[in-house]
Amino acid sequence: MLARLGQRDRRLTLGADEARELAPLLDEWFAVGADEASVFHLLTSGLPPRVHAAAALVADRLRRKKPAPRAPKPRPASxxxxxxxxxxxxxxxxxxxxxxxxxxxxxxxxxxxxxxVTPETAARGAAAVRAAFHVNGPARGSQLRGVPLPDLRRVLSRR
Known part of the structure; x- marks a missing residue:
């Protein structure tokens, strides 16, 4: 992963020997629960315009910016x-x-x-609808506006 830092930012290009020397510091990061994305972000963000010694800068950041250990994830309650x-x-x-x-x-x-819907509730609902439509004879469309509806309790109790 340290060898790939140069692909993210050319200023952090490391040689194979430098990457091997810094690997134990990176292992400490992974031991506390860091992932590759967070490591890349913490090592490459806020770099100076010019980096003279990439290995020294990466070593310094690996020591100073090591994240705190993550608390273990709680087991989901049953x-x-x-x-x-x-x-x-x-x-x-x-x-x-x-x-x-x-x-x-x-x-x-x-x-x-x-x-x-049970058969009983369907029959009661159908009777209520029929009664509502036949208050003043069969009505269509806008003729129903303003027509008072019968008391449904009374209609349903008769059936």
């Missing part, structure tokens, strides 16, 4: 699971699929996020 089917969830309890299944069998109240 996610809560559904108490019924063990699916991963964001909050403990039952997953949506188990809540919907239990609601269909009467164990729980229906899930408010369940948008599936």
């Amino acid at each position: 996610r809560p699971q559904c108490v019924n089917c063990r699916a991963n969830m964001f909050q403990p309890g039952l997953c949506n699929a188990c809540v919907r299944e239990q609601a269909r069998y009467g164990d729980l109240l229906p899930d408010p996020t369940d948008y599936s």
Whole structure:
């Protein structure tokens, strides 16, 4: 990598012997968690217009600009699971699929996020729509504007 510094910036061209001498300093950088991109950036940024001794400059920067050791990445916390089917969830309890299944069998109240249509809800919705369209006879398009809609609770309770 030190030999490739000259490709990034010609002012930092190093010979093979110079690169071998500086390699232990670079190894210290990698030991603390630095990657190649950050090394290239820290060694090549802010260079003077003229570099007389590239090896001395690189050695100085490798000693002075060595990054602090990175803290180890924390292990991800285990996610809560559904108490019924063990699916991963964001909050403990039952997953949506188990809540919907239990609601269909009467164990729980229906899930408010369940948008599936049962035959009963479809029939009630269709009756409400028919009743709304036949308030003052069949209406079309703009004729519905201003027509009061019937109380849907009353319409639905009759069926």
